[in-house]
Amino acid sequence: MRSPALRHVLTHLITPLLMCVGMGLAYMGAFVTPEPHHLPVAVVGTGPQTKAFAQTVKDTAGDKLDVRTVATRADAVELLTSREVTGAYVPSAKAPELLVASAASDMGATAVEKVFSPVAAEEGVPLKVTDVAEPVADDPTGQGLFFLLIAVSIGSYASVAALGAAGGALALRVRALLALGVSAVVSGIGALLAGPVFHLAHHDLAGVWGMAWLYSAGILFIGVGLHTFLKRWTTLAMMVLFVMLNFTSSGGLFRPELQNAFFGSLHAFWNGAGFVEGVRSLLYFGDDGLGRSVWTLVLWLLAGLLLTAVAAGYERRARRTAVQAEAAQEADDEAEEEVEETVGV
Numbered sequence: 001m002r003s004p005a006l007r008h009v010l011t012h013l014i015t016p017l018l019m020c021v022g023m024g025l026a027y028m029g030a031f032v033t034p035e036p037h038h039l040p041v042a043v044v045g046t047g048p049q050t051k052a053f054a055q056t057v058k059d060t061a062g063d064k065l066d067v068r069t070v071a072t073r074a075d076a077v078e079l080l081t082s083r084e085v086t087g088a089y090v091p092s093a094k095a096p097e098l099l100v101a102s103a104a105s106d107m108g109a110t111a112v113e114k115v116f117s118p119v120a121a122e123e124g125v126p127l128k129v130t131d132v133a134e135p136v137a138d139d140p141t142g143q144g145l146f147f148l149l150i151a152v153s154i155g156s157y158a159s160v161a162a163l164g165a166a167g168g169a170l171a172l173r174v175r176a177l178l179a180l181g182v183s184a185v186v187s188g189i190g191a192l193l194a195g196p197v198f199h200l201a202h203h204d205l206a207g208v209w210g211m212a213w214l215y216s217a218g219i220l221f222i223g224v225g226l227h228t229f230l231k232r233w234t235t236l237a238m239m240v241l242f243v244m245l246n247f248t249s250s251g252g253l254f255r256p257e258l259q260n261a262f263f264g265s266l267h268a269f270w271n272g273a274g275f276v277e278g279v280r281s282l283l284y285f286g287d288d289g290l291g292r293s294v295w296t297l298v299l300w301l302l303a304g305l306l307l308t309a310v311a312a313g314y315e316r317r318a319r320r321t322a323v324q325a326e327a328a329q330e331a332d333d334e335a336e337e338e339v340e341e342t343v344g345v
Contacts, residue, residue: 097128
């Protein structure tokens with residue numbers, strides 16, 4: 001290619017084109033065809049008839065459902081509030097009941113309702129649906145936390161691009177301090193959106209801010225560390241890590257049981273899932289599972305701090321090597337001048 005300017009432009013177009021492909025594959029692969037995969041449900045009862053009914057449901061559904069039996073309705077409610085099951089069916093000849101917890105997943109509640117509504121219809125009786133953990137009225141689908149995740153994520157990884165582009169001449173310790181400050185601001189914005197602005201969090205707003213800070217700081221420190229090594233490819237890497245793989249596996253729209261195995265497995269340890277599930281635990285489920293989510297966010301932050309420390313060491317060695325090379329070049333220049341002077345004499 002003869003034109004360096006055209007080659008430069010075409011090289012830079014690789015990043016947005018790869019983003020286009022990656023976003024399409026990730027979002028469409030994760031969201032377009034949600035189907036149950038070992039969706040955990042329970043049937044309430046202890047007699048042989050209940051066990052036979054549960055086995056029939058399991059045989060009919062195949063790998064789509066994991067069916068267990070529990071002795072009492074209270075046991076079923078406990079499983080729902082600990083998010084061990086997505087729905088629980090209480091058989092009755094006159095008034096069958098389906099228990100769900102839509103705050104855990106509105107889509108999951110809809111999925112189990114589709115499973116058990118035909119069962120009640122075969123008996124010719126209406127199915128009563130009881131929601132034991134509803135989201136707040138300001139967030140009726142419970143998906144507001146997913147959009148909060150998006151807002152905090154964009155503020156975090158976009159700031160990495162700004163720190164890399166405008167702060168490249170600064171020492172890494174200064175960029176790290178800026179990342180720390182930006183994470184406080186971004187998480188503060190997230191808390192404002194969750195609380196006073198859209199009223200997603202009617203209580204424990206300080207806890208929501210704390211998890212938003214852990215989440216944002218982890219992204220920023222990982223980005224600051226990566227920029228040392230990836231330079232202009234950092235934006236693409238951040239998009240892969242914290243958009244393509246992150247949003248799709250967070251559980252904000254679909255629980256992992258409604259996704260394919262790849263995205264479902266990421267939900268177990270990715271930081272977006274840690275944030276969404278942690279805030280859900282805090283707001284709707286009495287802190288059940290909160291510790292695991294917080295540790296997920298802490299480990300991502302520690303990974304970011306470690307990566308930043310490695311980048312700092314790399315930059316120090318690079319500067320030392322550059323200084324030594326410059327000193328060697330100056331010595332060579334001086335020796336060459338002395339030779340020229342000697343020859344001149």
